[in-house]
Amino acid sequence: MTTMLMLQVKGISCMAERLQNEEDSFQTGLYNNKSEFLWSSTGGSLVRQSMQETIVTLLTAAGRGALAVIAVQGLSAIVAAERFFVPRGHASLRDRVDGALAYGRWGGERGEQLLIVRRSVESLEIHCHGGLAACEAIVRDLESIGCQRIAWQERRSVSIHGSSRIEAEALHAISKAGGIHAAKILAWQLSGALEKEIQSIVALLQDSLQVVENDLDLVRARLNQLLESSHVGCRLVTPWRIVLSGEVNVGKSSLMNAMAGYSRSIVSEQPGTTRDLVEMRVVFDGWEFDVCDTAGERLTSRVGISSVEKEGIERATTAVANADLVLRVIDSKTFSTQEFLQMEFASGQLIAVSKIDLDQEQGENLRILQESYPKKNSKVVCTSATSGAGITELIGAIVSACVPLPPRIGSPVVFTNRQLELISKAASQLPTNVEEAIGTLREVL
Ligand SMILES: Nc1nc2c(ncn2[C@@H]2O[C@H](COP(=O)(O)OP(=O)(O)OP(=O)(O)O)[C@@H](O)[C@H]2O)c(=O)[nH]1
Ligand SMILES: [Mg+2]
Structure with missing residues (x-):
C-alpha cells in the first residue's frame, strides 16, 4: 500500500510517500517551487520514494557499442541514482547544477566507471559502457528499488511528471515519424502550438459565457481549422x-x-x-x-x-x-x-x-x-x-x-485520433452547450 502526500510549505513542496512493505518505510523529499531538489530524508530502513513513477530507459541500440545511454526520469531520479552511484570527489548529484557531469562508479568503489549527466532535478542520463551486460546490470539495479523500465518507444507515450498529454503524444509520435516534415510538425506541437491554440479557444469560450452577445463563429472557424489540420496531422505516423x-x-x-x-x-x-x-x-x-x-x-x-x-x-x-x-x-x-x-x-x-x-x-x-x-x-x-x-x-x-496544403510553420496541428475525436465532439457541442464544449476541449490537454 502506498500513500503519497504533497505538502506546500512557504513555496516549498514536500513530497512524502509511505510504503507498506516487509518493513514499513517512510521518506520525504523537499523541492522548491521550481522543482529543484533541496533535501531528502529516510524515516525507515527501505526507501521507495515515488520510485514507481521514475522511469528507466535504455536510449541506445542494443549491441556492443562503445557507449550506452540510460535515461532516468521522474521525481526520484536523483534519489534512485544515488543509491548506486559513488561520485569521484565530494559533490553528490543533488548538489550539482543542472547540466553538470558527474564522474564516478556504479555499485561501490569497485563498480563500473561511468558518467552521469544531471539534466534537471527529475532527469538524468547515465553514460556507461555499451555492452549489453553492463547496461542491463544498471537497469536491473534501478528496477530493484522500484523504478519502472520502459522501452524507448514506450517512454514517449508515458506522460512524464509535469508534461501535458499532447506533449507526451507528440514525443511518442516523433519517435515514429519517418519524414522530416512530420518531425518538424510534431516538434511544433511539442513546443505547445496545439496546446496554446486549445487554451486560447477555451479562454474565448469562457469570455463568451459572460458576454451574452458572443462570437461563437470565430471559435467554430478555429475548431474547423484544427479539424482540417488532422488530414495531414493524423498521417504523420501512419503514412x-x-x-x-x-x-x-x-x-x-x-x-x-x-x-x-x-x-x-x-x-x-x-x-x-x-x-x-x-x-x-x-x-x-x-x-x-x-x-x-x-x-x-x-x-x-x-x-x-x-x-x-x-x-x-x-x-x-x-x-x-x-x-x-x-x-x-x-x-x-x-x-x-x-x-x-x-x-x-x-x-x-x-x-x-x-x-x-x-x-x-x-x-x-x-x-x-x-x-x-x-x-x-x-x-x-x-x-x-x-x-x-x-x-x-x-x-x-x-x-x-x-498534401495539397502543408501546415504553416509553427501552426497547431491535430495529430492523434484522440485529439480529433474530442475536438469534433467540442465542435458539435457548439453553439448550444458552451460549457460542455469547454470541458471537452480541456480533456484534449
Ligand atoms: N521501353 C520501356 N519499357 C518499359 C518501361 N516500363 C516498363 N517497360 C517494360 O515493360 C515490361 C513490363 O514491365 P513491368 O514493370 O513488369 O509491368 P507490370 O505492369 O508490372 O506488369 P505485371 O506485373 O505483369 O502486371 C517489361 O519488359 C519492362 O521492361 C519504360 O518506361 N520503357
Ligand atoms: Mg508488375
Whole structure:
C-alpha cells in the first residue's frame, strides 16, 4: 500500500510517500517551487520514494557499442541514482547544477566507471559502457528499488511528471515519424502550438459565457481549422497509402522501381509477373508514403488463369479500395487516344502514362489531352521508367495530391485520433452547450 502526500510549505513542496512493505518505510523529499531538489530524508530502513513513477530507459541500440545511454526520469531520479552511484570527489548529484557531469562508479568503489549527466532535478542520463551486460546490470539495479523500465518507444507515450498529454503524444509520435516534415510538425506541437491554440479557444469560450452577445463563429472557424489540420496531422505516423494499378504489363513495377531508386519489384516482359502485393515505405519530398505494387488486371474468368493469379488480382482490388491514392498506370504504346477519352476518371485520380520513350507521339497526344483533364480534378503525368522522364513530376504529383496544403510553420496541428475525436465532439457541442464544449476541449490537454 502506498500513500503519497504533497505538502506546500512557504513555496516549498514536500513530497512524502509511505510504503507498506516487509518493513514499513517512510521518506520525504523537499523541492522548491521550481522543482529543484533541496533535501531528502529516510524515516525507515527501505526507501521507495515515488520510485514507481521514475522511469528507466535504455536510449541506445542494443549491441556492443562503445557507449550506452540510460535515461532516468521522474521525481526520484536523483534519489534512485544515488543509491548506486559513488561520485569521484565530494559533490553528490543533488548538489550539482543542472547540466553538470558527474564522474564516478556504479555499485561501490569497485563498480563500473561511468558518467552521469544531471539534466534537471527529475532527469538524468547515465553514460556507461555499451555492452549489453553492463547496461542491463544498471537497469536491473534501478528496477530493484522500484523504478519502472520502459522501452524507448514506450517512454514517449508515458506522460512524464509535469508534461501535458499532447506533449507526451507528440514525443511518442516523433519517435515514429519517418519524414522530416512530420518531425518538424510534431516538434511544433511539442513546443505547445496545439496546446496554446486549445487554451486560447477555451479562454474565448469562457469570455463568451459572460458576454451574452458572443462570437461563437470565430471559435467554430478555429475548431474547423484544427479539424482540417488532422488530414495531414493524423498521417504523420501512419503514412499515406499509394496503390499502383492497371492492366498487366503496362509498367507498374518498373514505375515503382523508378520511384524507389532501386529494384524493389520484379519486372519482366511476361504479362502477369507481379502476383502478390509488393510494398515499400519511401520518403518523397520529406513526406513518408507506403507505396504498393499490385498484380496487373485481366479477366479473372479467362480460360487458363491460375488460381494464384486470380488471388493476386483479388488482393489488388482490395488494395485499391483501401488506398488513399490510386496511381493508375496506362501504357502509351497500347492505350489508344479513344480509350483514353472513354476512360472513367475518379475525382482526384492520378494517371501515369508509361513508356513514353517507346512512343513519343502518343505520349505527346496524351499530354495534350491531359491539359483538359485537370478540369475533372485529375492529373495525368507522362513517364518513362527507362529514361527516367516524368518520374520527378510523378513524385511531385503524388505529394501534392496527398498534401495539397502543408501546415504553416509553427501552426497547431491535430495529430492523434484522440485529439480529433474530442475536438469534433467540442465542435458539435457548439453553439448550444458552451460549457460542455469547454470541458471537452480541456480533456484534449
Ligand atoms: N521501353 C520501356 N519499357 C518499359 C518501361 N516500363 C516498363 N517497360 C517494360 O515493360 C515490361 C513490363 O514491365 P513491368 O514493370 O513488369 O509491368 P507490370 O505492369 O508490372 O506488369 P505485371 O506485373 O505483369 O502486371 C517489361 O519488359 C519492362 O521492361 C519504360 O518506361 N520503357
Ligand atoms: Mg508488375
